[in-house]
Amino acid sequence: xxxxxxxxxxxxxxxxxxxxxxxxxxxxxxxxxxxxxxxxxxxxxxxxxxxxxxxxxxxxxxxxxxxxxxxxxxxxxxxxxxxxxxxxxxxxxxxxxxxxxxxxxxxxxxxxxxxxxxxxxxxxxxxxxxxxxxxxxxxxxxxxxxxxxxxxxxxxxxxxxxxxxxxxxxxxxxxxxxxxxxxxxxxxxxxxxxxxxxxxxxxxxxxxxxxxxxxxxxxxxxxxxxxxxxxxxxxxxxxxxxxxxxxxxxxxxxxxxxxxxxxxxxxxxxxxxxxxxx
Numbered sequence: 001x002x003x004x005x006x007x008x009x010x011x012x013x014x015x016x017x018x019x020x021x022x023x024x025x026x027x028x029x030x031x032x033x034x035x036x037x038x039x040x041x042x043x044x045x046x047x048x049x050x051x052x053x054x055x056x057x058x059x060x061x062x063x064x065x066x067x068x069x070x071x072x073x074x075x076x077x078x079x080x081x082x083x084x085x086x087x088x089x090x091x092x093x094x095x096x097x098x099x100x101x102x103x104x105x106x107x108x109x110x111x112x113x114x115x116x117x118x119x120x121x122x123x124x125x126x127x128x129x130x131x132x133x134x135x136x137x138x139x140x141x142x143x144x145x146x147x148x149x150x151x152x153x154x155x156x157x158x159x160x161x162x163x164x165x166x167x168x169x170x171x172x173x174x175x176x177x178x179x180x181x182x183x184x185x186x187x188x189x190x191x192x193x194x195x196x197x198x199x200x201x202x203x204x205x206x207x208x209x210x211x212x213x214x215x216x217x218x219x220x221x222x223x224x225x226x227x228x229x230x231x232x233x234x235x236x237x238x239x240x241x242x243x244x245x246x247x248x249x250x251x252x253x254x255x256x257x258x259x260x261x262x263x264x265x266x267x268x269x270x271x272x273x274x275x276x277x278x
Contacts, residue, residue: 021041022041022217022218022219023041023042023044023045023046023217023218024038024042024114024116024117024218024219025088025114025170025215025218025220026088026089026112026114026116026117026120027039027042027089027116027117027120028042028045028046028049029060029088029089029166030042030088030089030091031043031046032046032050032056032057032060032061033060033061033064033091035089035091035092036091037089037091037120037124045214045217048214049210049211049214052207052210052211052214053206053207053210053211055205055206055266055267055268056211056268058266058267058268059206059266059267059268059269061266062248062249062266062268062269063165063166063197063248063268063269064093065248065249065254066165066197066248066249066251066269066271067093067094067095067098067163067165067197068093068098069251069252069253069254070163070195070251070271070273071095071098071099071161071163072098072099072101072102073252073273074161074193074195074273075099075102075103075106076102077193078159078191079159079160079161079192079193080103080105080106080107081106081107081108081109081153081154081155081158081159081160081161082095082096082099082106082107082108082109082160082161082162082163083109083111083144083150083154083160083161083162083163084108084109084110084111084163084165085111085138085144085162085163085164085167085184086111086112086113086138086164086165086166086167086168086170087110087111087112087117087121087163088112088114088117089117089120089121089124090110090121090124090125090131090133091124095108095110095163096108096128096130096131105130106130107130107131107153107154108130108131108132109131109132109134109149109150109153109154110131110132110133110134111133111134111135111136111138111144111147111149111150112133112134112135112136113135113136113137113138113220115135118133118134118135121133130153131153132149132150132152132153133149134147134148134149134150138164138167138171138180139171139175139177139180141180141183141184141187142183142187145184145187156187156188156189157189158189159188159189159190159191159192159193159276160188160189160192160193161192161193161194161195162184162185162188162192162193162194162195163195164181164194164195164196164197165195165196165197166197166198166199166269168180168181168196168198168226168234169198169199169223169224169225169226170218170220170223170224171224172221172224173224177234178233178234181194181196181234181235181237182237185237185238185276186237188276189276190276190277190278191275191276191278192275192276193238193273193274193275193276194235194237194238194273194274194275194276195271195272195273196231196234196235196271196272196273197248197269197270197271198226198231198234198269198270198271199211199223199225199226199268199269200225200226200227200228200231200247200267200268200269200270201224201225201226201227201230202225202227202228203247203267203268205267205268206267206268208225211223211225212224212225228245228270231245231270231272232245235272235274237276238274238275238276238277239274239275239276239277240272240273240274241273241274241275244272245270245271245272246270246271246272247266247267247268247269247270247271248266248268248269248270248271249266249267251271251272251273
């Protein structure tokens with residue numbers, strides 16, 4: 001019997017009718033990035049955010065650039081499988097596309113609790129092999145790590161890259177985000193990696209109060225910006241690589257292209273990458 005080296009798994013436990021009458025953080029983010037997987041309600045909220053905090057566009061773009069740099073770095077470091085938590089809509093420049101520019105055999109398990117994001121993911125990924133989409137809540141690590149879309153695709157006895165890009169701000173303090181991250185770190189093997197970006201609560205360049213108020217329109221409620229000290233607590237279980245916990249734009253920035261104007265590094269998200277110690 002020939003075993004498919006790239007099993008294809010999509011969740012089949014997603015409720016049939018997602019909520020499309022309220023804006024989705026995943027779809028608003030897609031709008032900010034110039035994608036097409038969003039509706040009028042998402043564009044309306046996105047424009048309100050842009051009007052209130054014009055920096056949200058460069059913040060979103062820099063977060064996507066951070067994803068690209070991190071995934072490329074981790075694949076070069078030997079990570080060939082990723083668990084992308086709160087992945088949103090896997091549009092152009094998503095984790096599997098970036099990783100496979102370095103290693104075409106990389107596997108990626110996307111996980112999101114947003115029904116619309118999962119449905120869009122299934123549609124966009126089509127018959128892409130070595131990629132899965134699962135509907136699950138990242139605040140329940142044991143459930144996530146037992147989901148068929150994860151266990152059928154990833155070998156958790158080997159190092160895995162756990163990615164949490166711009167998602168933990170959607171986890172309120174009552175759900176213990178520090179403990180959630182710690183449980184993932186405790187359940188992957190040494191040599192695994194953790195990458196986190198998170199909306200900063202103490203960046204004077206960003207009106208986080210306005211973002212917090214507007215994000216109350218999301219079904220899961222408003223975001224929770226956090227301080228640098230709070231974010232440091234989230235990643236204390238891994239050995240951070242240089243430059244440590246910094247603004248996303250400061251994490252191993254790409255060389256400026258010839259003729260590119262020199263501008264101020266953007267803001268909004270702090271970010272870090274580290275490896276699980278042995």
